[in-house]
Amino acid sequence: MPAAPDRFPAGSPCWADLTSSDPARAREFYAGLLGWDTVDLGRASGHYLHFRHNGDVVAGMMQNSPETTFPDFWTVYLASDDAGATAGSAAAAGGQVLLDPARALDQGTVAVLGDPTGAAIGVWQPDTLRGFARIDETRAPVWYELMTNNYPAALEFYRNVFGWETAVLSDTSEFRYSTLQSNGRPVAGVMDAAEGLPEDIPSHWEIYFGHADIDAAAEQAEQLGGSVLSVPEDSDYGRMVQLADPTGAAFWLMAAPEA
Structure with missing residues (x-):
């Protein structure tokens, strides 16, 4: 694990x-x-x-x-x-x-x-809490993503303030995306969402947690009083779904090996 x-x-x-x-x-x-x-x-x-x-x-x-x-x-x-x-x-x-x-x-x-x-x-x-005790597995954080309405300004800010080293994953009008690199591997992403974010939703960070069965989790979330914000779908990085908890806080689940 x-x-x-x-x-x-x-x-x-x-x-x-x-x-x-x-x-x-x-x-x-x-x-x-x-x-x-x-x-x-x-x-x-x-x-x-x-x-x-x-x-x-x-x-x-x-x-x-x-x-x-x-x-x-x-x-x-x-x-x-x-x-x-x-x-x-x-x-x-x-x-x-x-x-x-x-x-x-x-x-x-x-x-x-x-x-x-x-x-x-x-x-x-x-200090005594370094941060997450577990990552990159089921029931733990696996990814973090900034959805921004000003992609160039966001990248400049995080490079200057946090010393980010970034790598371009895609740079087309349909999909513009860069990743933050740490010790030679991607640990977070920045997406150009200027065309996709509704006017009433500002730029924001999103978090992904690992789960072994995305479709079952989507059904379970609704049974527990949450909601499905986007239907489960496959991606190059595994199956995923966006959910909201019973009071509306949004997050993602992404397929990950069982811990």
């Missing part, structure tokens, strides 16, 4: 969490769909939860404030050696600092940035 690296290289996806208006319902949904259990980090954390699979941490969850108008959503975090410096670089590169760097107990330092195309991206400077 693929364990996560001892240290995530700076700029690579290392964590993800769900902001949910109904954490209790979310716990039931992800337990049923992905077999996750949860651990509450206590009052000092605002009752932040860790999702776990077989005892290994694979994601987090926090309460969506009733005062906000934001729908429930998943956030992807990129590793940083210095969250404060990364936030400063983001502001200088035309981004926004949506959440100033702050300590998260003894686990690390967190920040949230807005890139120049409108997508929110988290920053994680690890």
Whole structure:
């Protein structure tokens, strides 16, 4: 079973969490769909939860404030050696600092940035929590993707702020896509979605989790109160489906070998 690296290289996806208006319902949904259990980090954390699979941490969850108008959503975090410096670089590169760097107990330092195309991206400077304990298998994160309405600006921002090395996968008017390379392998993607994103949906990051049976998972998600946002389909990278949990937070499942 693929364990996560001892240290995530700076700029690579290392964590993800769900902001949910109904954490209790979310716990039931992800337990049923992905077999996750949860651990509450206590009052000092605002009752932040860790999702776990077989005892290994694979994601987090926090309460969506009733005062906000934001729908429930998943956030992807990129590793940083210095969250404060990364936030400063983001502001200088035309981004926004949506959440100033702050300590998260003894686990690390967190920040949230807005890139120049409108997508929110988290920053994680690890301490006792390096990030995901497992990746690239069923019931764990397997891929991360930025859907952007300004492809050139997005690539420039992430190269400048996070030191990305990127590789062009396709550069046609029908499909323009680059990947982030880490240790010689792709770990995230950027898609030119200018023609595909509806006007009311801004640029955003998406997360994929592994599952052994995509079609069965789509049916199960509906039985658990979620919804299927795109029908299961085959791709060059395996079968996949986009789902939403019972309160509307969207994510993908992608075929992966059983852990």
